[in-house]
Amino acid sequence: MSTVMQAGPLAPLDLPAPTDVTAAQLRGAHCVWCAGELHGDTAVDLEPRHDSINGVPGRWYPRGCRSCILQPVLLLVRTHPGTCEQCTDDATLCETRHALRALALELRR
Ligand SMILES: [Zn+2]
Ligand SMILES: [Zn+2]
Structure with missing residues (x-):
């Protein structure tokens, strides 16, 4: 049995390439943007x-600090519906949109 990984609401975020960040950023100890x-x-x-990391398919765990992630999340909130x-069908039923808006609200606090 294989589990299909569902892409989360933050999947479209542009992140630095895993080959361009430090080991601490790969495991989420440091912010993926500002380190x-x-x-x-x-x-x-x-x-x-x-992602492929140095030619080896791998998994990494990027995390970001609030000040770095706020702008990208606000941008996603605006661009997601398109x-x-x-x-397009019914935005009130879109879980991704709900999740993005909830995160944006949370970050602005
Ligand atoms: Zn940061
Ligand atoms: Zn949507």
Whole structure:
């Protein structure tokens, strides 16, 4: 049996290539954008990514700090509906849109 990985709402975020970041950034200890040290209450999980790392298929666990992730998330909130069939159909039923808006609200606090 294989489990299909469902792409989360943050999957379309543009991240640095895994080959361009440090080991600490690969495991989510440092912000994937600014390389700042992360703590539980300031870190935002960006969902595990599957990428080829130095030619080896691998998984990494990018995380970002709140100040780095706010703008990309706000941008996703704006651009998501144009890329989503569910939103074209009935945006109130789109879980991705709900998740993005909830995250944006949370980050702005
Ligand atoms: Zn950062
Ligand atoms: Zn949608």
